[in-house]
Structures are given as C-alpha cells and as structure tokens.
Amino acid sequence: MPDRSIKIVAVDDSKKAGPAKCDPQEQEAWVGDNVTWNNKTDAAHWPWPTDASYQPRTDVQRGDLGGYMSDNIQAKQGSRPTFNVGCQPTVLYYYCKNHPNELSERSTIKVIKIPSP
DSSP states (O other), rough: OOOOEEEEEEEEETTTSSEEESSEEEEEETTEEEEEEEEOOOOOBOOOOOOTTTBOSSSTTOOTTTOOOOOOBTTTTSSSSSSEOOOOEEEEEEETSTTTOOGGEEEEEEEEOOOOO
C-alpha cells in the first residue's frame, strides 16, 4: 500500500505560527494506506478525528487502530504514530485538536477501494 503524506502549512506564509491548513485539504487514500502529517509551521498541530460536523470523537485514545490519528505534532516535525486509514471505503473527518475553532484546520481523508489495474 502507498504511504500518503499531508503537509501542515501556514495559511499566510508571513505568519508561520498563525492559522494553518492541510495540503492537500482533501486527501484521497486507498483502503489500507498509511497516512502521516508533516508540520511545516512554527506552531504545534494535532490531527484529531471528528464526526462529519467536526465535533471531536471522544471515544478515541492512543493505540486505537483506525481511530487515533497522531500525537501532538510539534513545529517542524512529523507525526507519530503512523495512521492507517482502515479497510473500508469511507470519509474520515478531522480537525486540529489544538485549534478546534480554526476553520482552515479542518480536513478529510476519502478512503476508496484500490483501483483495478
């Protein structure tokens, strides 16, 4: 399975510690893919699973396969642990747990079946 990397970048390049966004904003992944985040900003960010209304999931804790996305990602660091998107097509919604009201810090991962050759 391919690995997918999502960059966390500043919305405004002159404000590296200001609001951020994910690049790509809407990631597409195949069933079984692994996803990591690469924080390119000067602030910590924490990808956290939500429902479709961007309300945080409270049933998730570190070590939960298919639920827990990452530890808090410090500035200029990569995510840990690696997140596996699971084995079913779905849309995964998430936001930055550190900045839950920042609309630019909300994103999705669309999990699709592996394309036929």
